[in-house]
Amino acid sequence: MSGIAIVMLLISIGIVWGGLVASVIYLNRRPEVEGLLEDPDLARDDTERASQPHPTRDT
Template sequence: MSAGAIVMMIIAMVIVWGGLAAAIVNLRLRPNKTDSPYEDPDLVADDIAREHLPHPTRDT
């Protein structure tokens, strides 16, 4: 491998792994909220009703 190819490989690795590290740090500092203060009762009722329906199938 030439010196230019090695330099480009190192730059690409720093960008990819640096982006991964930045994403992990960002998620640790500002995690997504999982608890919603409000759930629409109509949507909850629809989900409960849909649980009891059979799985849809296709006849092809």
């Protein structure tokens, strides 16, 4: 490998791993909101759909 290729490899590795480290630090400092509110109508539809039998196809 040429010197330029090695430098570009190191720069790209630094960008990828640096972004990963930065995102982990960001999420540790500002965690996502827990207990997201769900639309009660959607939750009711899900429970009704779960209680019904699975549809089958007659072909």
